[in-house]
Amino acid sequence: MIENPGKTIQGGVCAASGFRAHAVECGVKDPKALRLDLGLVYSAEPAVTAGVFTTNRIKAAPVKVSQSHVRATEVQAMLVNSGNANACTGTEGVEHAKSSTKIVAKELGINMRQVAVCSTGVIGLPLPIERIEAKLPELVQGLASSHTQADLFAKSIMTSDTRQKEVAIEIEIDGRLVKIGGCTKGAGMIKPSMATMLCFITTDIGIEKSLLQIILSEATEQTFNRISIDGDMSTNDTVLVMANGASGAKVESLQSESGKLFAAALTYVMDQLAREIVLDGEKVTKFITLKVVNASSQLNAKKIAEAVSNSPLVKSAWNGDDPNWGRVIHAVGYARASIREELIDILWGEELACEGGKLGPAAIAKLREVASQNAFELTIDLKMGDSDYTMYTSDLSPEYVDYNRSEYSYWKAVERNQGS
């Protein structure tokens, strides 16, 4: 758990000075069932912007467009739709993503490359671009800075999320108050997941682009990459940070006190949002902090954490309040990491379920007490070295499978699309 280096405040993406937001209903997913599904964040001044994008080799059209825009210039706006991923939509999909940035840019009087664009929803259906374009002027006109506007935006990016996920903090740098706020959406089982993870962060710090990118990449590694795995991201995953300098405070280097403080603050904000994603995972009933400790290397620790947290059988056992250390150690065994069976301890909370690779001293009643909690720590102690790796993960419920076999089906999306 990462410490808050500052003070929690209200306001999400509108917490930092100079940012405005808005969202509207435009029926992206289903024109007959309107919901907030098109959102915009805007900075009055050009903002230094850094991004982390999916490593999936199938990249959605908006990812391709945003990567190029963020690389090219200082961004002023982030446009997001939910309900359709605009992925696997060919050159037409790229044209749609570009044309939406063009219209927003025109309305705002900026260059189209100053608009980043993200989409989340079903893969493989053409984006209903007419419905989106028709609403863009209204979206731009409604931009304003307030908690409620930030809430609207946070709501508009949700898909199977059951609640909006926002956080904001303030820190003091050079005697000035610097604010960092953001929101995210996730849902889907955390990993293996095809649900898109999007995260939008705004801050009024002054910072250079290359430095912001380094701090963002490292913070992503410490947070979002510990709930999902590099390379297994969805076609659309995106984290964007805009820094407009409006606070007057500046971060000059990573080594400076202010650099360290800003990095800690950004990491804290992203950690909070990452935890929120796990807590709101589809039909999730458990929040497990999975700690692999005393591995011979970071890579070995990570391999094991990922193997355990991705096993449907381990996750099913968690769902059933079952302290099934046999399933856990089995996953440890196939992680292709360096281990010695006879050294391995596995603990539910403080209870030693497995000691030296065998049945440990913990009473089954004690183990079940921990396993029955909504949130618990599971520790795998390899006793091979001093590298640790912690992940946040969740159980797998029958309801998850049922939800993904029916509610979120492709053919229903097609029918909705055809019915429009």
Add this chain to the structure above:
Amino acid sequence: MIENPGKTIQGGVCAASGFRAHAVECGVKDPKALRLDLGLVYSAEPAVTAGVFTTNRIKAAPVKVSQSHVRATEVQAMLVNSGNANACTGTEGVEHAKSSTKIVAKELGINMRQVAVCSTGVIGLPLPIERIEAKLPELVQGLASSHTQADLFAKSIMTSDTRQKEVAIEIEIDGRLVKIGGCTKGAGMIKPSMATMLCFITTDIGIEKSLLQIILSEATEQTFNRISIDGDMSTNDTVLVMANGASGAKVESLQSESGKLFAAALTYVMDQLAREIVLDGEKVTKFITLKVVNASSQLNAKKIAEAVSNSPLVKSAWNGDDPNWGRVIHAVGYARASIREELIDILWGEELACEGGKLGPAAIAKLREVASQNAFELTIDLKMGDSDYTMYTSDLSPEYVDYNRSEYSYWKAVERNQGS
């Protein structure tokens, strides 16, 4: 689908000349609920024996013992218990496995190293060795050669399997009838799975050990490794083949006609058994033949087949009769294989769901018709080269998760064990 190069016959592990089998109830899992759980196969003559064992770094005690026995000598007996995996049981577990081989050997008048031993069931609980040892004399005394004895053995190795899985065929080599028969147990979702896969095959061919091992390893790669993944095997997975030469026919080399025929026959037998495992997977409702075609290499084709067949979201969609090609192409994207999005076609049966990385021409009704069948082919055409890879896989059902969260829980196993 592999062709039968011979003729299907009856008899399972007793089909080949010179093999006997038996099984008894000894309450390994629960002394208060007896079921067939201890089985033995015996060859009157020492048999050339080859084995393929789990690549999991956590290996069960019987795997360690059998690996050393098979390496050392010509085996005459295979002893199997279900209900307890004897895995993660330390040096005591190895002692238990050894002592059971010793008692069987004494009863049979052979060397203990001529007895291979396998276990399947819950991981991490001490093997109730007294109950097993008490039944070994009766087990040996009951050995006989008949279909019903083979059936008893096939039943005794089952865990969450709902039915026994046996096959036998005969082929003609050098004018003599050669028989190959076997049985297997699987269950668990096919992959990622922690359920143990065991397979026992007997044949009366005459063959050298090194040649038998080569043919077995290649046949495993073509069959069992295409429903499960190297390195992701359970702590106990084992395939054993005993060849006692009783038919009088001999295979001298891999290149000879008889060598090719025997290899084809063994592969066919194992393919049939592997398909049976998928068909009887825990709470499985669909049998999917997943074909990745025209990949730039075998490895790329395999990576993609495994990524797609292991995705809970893809498997949930299959369960829901949903031709969700977006989830499939997404898994293709994160398989870390060489692909070009704009070339990819995805077909449900003959129906082109995705063409060139985009929505294909197939009508959704046609796609749903295929997706609703109990068994169908799903083809991913990469158009990058000429390498193909086919896997048998299954859906993931809410019932699977429910079953693994409760029925097969560790704490219930502990309670049964303590109550004994």
